Amino acid sequence: MEKFISHTGTAVPLRRSNVDTDQIIPAVYLKRVTKSGFEDGLFAAWRNDPEFVLNQPQYKEATILVAGADFGTGSSREHAVWALQNHGFKAVISSRFADIFRGNSLKGGLLTVILPQDVVEKIWNAIEADPSTPVTVDLEAKNVRLGSEIYPFELDDYTRWRLMEGLDDIGLTLKNIDEVTAYESKRPSYKPKTLPARS
Amino acid sequence: MVNLRGSSPNEGAGMSKTLAEKIWADHVVRSAEGEPDLVYIDLHLIHEVTSAQAFDGLRLAGRIVRRPDLTIATEDHNTPTLNIDQPIADPVSRLQVDTLRKNAAEFGIRIHSLGDAEQGIVHVVGPQLGITQPGMTIVCGDSHTSTHGAFGALAFGIGTSEVEHVLATQTLPLVRPKTMAINVDGVLPEGVTAKDVILAIIAKIGTGGGQGYVIEYRGSTIRNLSMEGRMTICNMSIEAGARAGLIAPDETTFEYVKRKPHAPQGEDWDAAVAYWKTLHTDEGAKFDTEIFLKAEELAPFVTWGTNPGQGLPLNASVPNPADIADVEERGAAERALTYMGLEAGVPLKSIKVDTIFLGSCTNGRIEDLRAAAEIIKGKKKADSVRMLVVPGSARVRLQAEQEGLDKVFIDFGAEWRNAGCSMCLGMNPDQLAVGERSASTSNRNFEGRQGKGGRTHLVSPLVAAATAIRGTLSSPADL
Numbered sequence: 001m002e003k004f005i006s007h008t009g010t011a012v013p014l015r016r017s018n019v020d021t022d023q024i025i026p027a028v029y030l031k032r033v034t035k036s037g038f039e040d041g042l043f044a045a046w047r048n049d050p051e052f053v054l055n056q057p058q059y060k061e062a063t064i065l066v067a068g069a070d071f072g073t074g075s076s077r078e079h080a081v082w083a084l085q086n087h088g089f090k091a092v093i094s095s096r097f098a099d100i101f102r103g104n105s106l107k108g109g110l111l112t113v114i115l116p117q118d119v120v121e122k123i124w125n126a127i128e129a130d131p132s133t134p135v136t137v138d139l140e141a142k143n144v145r146l147g148s149e150i151y152p153f154e155l156d157d158y159t160r161w162r163l164m165e166g167l168d169d170i171g172l173t174l175k176n177i178d179e180v181t182a183y184e185s186k187r188p189s190y191k192p193k194t195l196p197a198r199s
Numbered sequence: 200m201v202n203l204r205g206s207s208p209n210e211g212a213g214m215s216k217t218l219a220e221k222i223w224a225d226h227v228v229r230s231a232e233g234e235p236d237l238v239y240i241d242l243h244l245i246h247e248v249t250s251a252q253a254f255d256g257l258r259l260a261g262r263i264v265r266r267p268d269l270t271i272a273t274e275d276h277n278t279p280t281l282n283i284d285q286p287i288a289d290p291v292s293r294l295q296v297d298t299l300r301k302n303a304a305e306f307g308i309r310i311h312s313l314g315d316a317e318q319g320i321v322h323v324v325g326p327q328l329g330i331t332q333p334g335m336t337i338v339c340g341d342s343h344t345s346t347h348g349a350f351g352a353l354a355f356g357i358g359t360s361e362v363e364h365v366l367a368t369q370t371l372p373l374v375r376p377k378t379m380a381i382n383v384d385g386v387l388p389e390g391v392t393a394k395d396v397i398l399a400i401i402a403k404i405g406t407g408g409g410q411g412y413v414i415e416y417r418g419s420t421i422r423n424l425s426m427e428g429r430m431t432i433c434n435m436s437i438e439a440g441a442r443a444g445l446i447a448p449d450e451t452t453f454e455y456v457k458r459k460p461h462a463p464q465g466e467d468w469d470a471a472v473a474y475w476k477t478l479h480t481d482e483g484a485k486f487d488t489e490i491f492l493k494a495e496e497l498a499p500f501v502t503w504g505t506n507p508g509q510g511l512p513l514n515a516s517v518p519n520p521a522d523i524a525d526v527e528e529r530g531a532a533e534r535a536l537t538y539m540g541l542e543a544g545v546p547l548k549s550i551k552v553d554t555i556f557l558g559s560c561t562n563g564r565i566e567d568l569r570a571a572a573e574i575i576k577g578k579k580k581a582d583s584v585r586m587l588v589v590p591g592s593a594r595v596r597l598q599a600e601q602e603g604l605d606k607v608f609i610d611f612g613a614e615w616r617n618a619g620c621s622m623c624l625g626m627n628p629d630q631l632a633v634g635e636r637s638a639s640t641s642n643r644n645f646e647g648r649q650g651k652g653g654r655t656h657l658v659s660p661l662v663a664a665a666t667a668i669r670g671t672l673s674s675p676a677d678l
Contacts, residue, residue: 017528018406031626032291033294074643076341081358100342108360183239
């Protein structure tokens with residue numbers, strides 16, 4: 001996984017709450033067996049509308065998505081994270097994220113930043129007034145910066161460290177695999193097994 | 200720093216614990232300061248849509264599946280419900296299913312493919328095989344994994360990165376969730392089902408109300424539900440934002456599991472039941488949040504908008520966004536009404552529906568089919584509607600046919616299909632057309648969920664059946 005330390009880019013305002021993962025990428029786009037190429041499906045239904053914010057030329061190059069509350073609700077599809085990344089997004093800012101989406105994004109290196117709704121409103125106003133405003137999402141300093149404004153955000157130290165080092169979770173767990181083996185030796189015999197199959 | 204193990208009100212050895220805290224504690228492999236807990240996973244369910252990239256990851260890293268004997272795969276999300284004896288017509292869907300079959304063969308994983316009696320929606324298959332049992336940790340790359348919480352298991356949906364993690368290690372690093380109790384007490388009025396209870400709960404706490412929580416459903420109303428009803432409730436926990444929802448196991452649970460193929464046998468059964476009987480929230484244990492509902496105040500429920508929290512009793516009218524104080528919610532309601540093609544103030548019961556979908560992991564089990572069949576028996580569907588009946592699994596379909604339910608549906612004018620997720624998510628050919636309106640027993644009314652431009656009203660199987668007869672949103676009491 002690519003390390004995330006700090007990112008500066010322009011941002012696009014998505015003034016909608018409850019953006020579910022079916023909107024981020026509809027089910028018909030989920031049939032690929034790779035992790036790439038999902039940008040075609042990103043907000044597919046909304047992108048038919050020429051007025052939709054992602055279709056506006058001033059936001060075409062944006063790498064930070066600033067969305068309404070409860071972003072990423074619904075289906076657990078990690079394709080939603082891949083679609084955002086395939087399109088070029090490095091970070092998403094919202095006042096609230098759905099749990100599964102948030103977990104997926106932080107596993108995959110798409111930084112989801114939680115800021116209070118009034119700050120989200122300020123950022124929306126700023127990037128609508130001037131879409132070329134540079135926005136910095138700084139994981140090391142745990143803040144978002146626009147011009148002279150600095151907005152701090154929280155992220156637990158463990159996840160922050162893992163993202164900044166670009167570490168693979170599986171590799172970290174495998175370092176402690178002996179503890180997994182020890183746990184398994186104590187599992188009760190009544191716990192079900194799928195093999196051999198009974199029916 | 201942020202305390203990764205949360206701030207439980209029941210901290211400390213010897214303290215009273217909630218059900219979720221007990222199951223969590225029994226599965227912690229490793230707990231270290233400043234790290235998430237490493238939690239053991241008892242069962243990993245797999246399907247075609249969220250697994251291919253995980254298996255690729257294993258291959259790239261030269262890793263194996265640690266516990267194929269705690270893993271099971273089936274085909275459900277993109278599979279057709281017609282002509283299942285023929286190759287899947289859509290080449291992209293076919294490749295995805297073939298990829299799952301190849302991965303299962305390569306890594307030694309049990310798979311139930313199209314045409315197999317145990318094939319079906321992954322959350323129907325687990326319980327019917329009896330591999331879903333109390334006190335387990337269960338995951339699947341599907342958000343409706345919360346369904347299995349009905350057995351008193353800690354069950355939740357995961358993304359593909361986590362699928363790969365479980366395949367490789369049989370564990371997940373997890374931050375301990377907060378606990379929420381939702382207490383429902385009293386006797387449900389006639390015609391009010393588990394589906395109406397959960398829709399009312401979501402409308403009350405909102406789609407984000409359960410974020411960061413595991414919900415425990417409690418109270419006499421919940422106790423009196425069948426396992427099927429409990430699964431319907433737990434299934435939609437995710438629609439309230441909670442990754443998991445569960446219900447303490449009791450005699451109803453034990454009786455259900457006992458008859459299933461993978462139930463513990465002999466001494467194992469006795470040991471299992473002895474353990475399962477300890478799986479309840481202790482007297483005096485505290486939840487981070489508690490919610491209370493009275494069963495007597497509930498009614499058949501229906502959604503009018505484009506998220507599952509936008510629901511009302513069927514007797515109500517389409518709300519007026521101008522009456523909503525919260526700016527965000529008002530905007531969402533305005534957009535929802537535009538998308539749904541609805542006018543504020545119109546009685547919900549006057550809304551004409553084009554398609555009835557009976558099925559899904561929410562309401563595709565045998566009891567759901569029986570309940571709908573009871574309403575429509577000997578009647579004909581309204582000429583203006585089409586009705587799809589999609590059993591949750593091939594075994595449910597078989598059982599329904601043994602009970603003659605297929606004939607009831609066919610005589611009524613409905614289409615009797617093969618098992619799968621089908622129109623719940625419109626990934627296979629079963630989709631709504633642009634502007635088409637459904638009454639659906641599924642779980643999500645998101646824009647375009649059942650087909651691009653389709654409009655979904657979430658309902659119970661009883662309301663679906665009554666609506667199919669009248670052609671407008673209706674409850675059995677309207678017949």
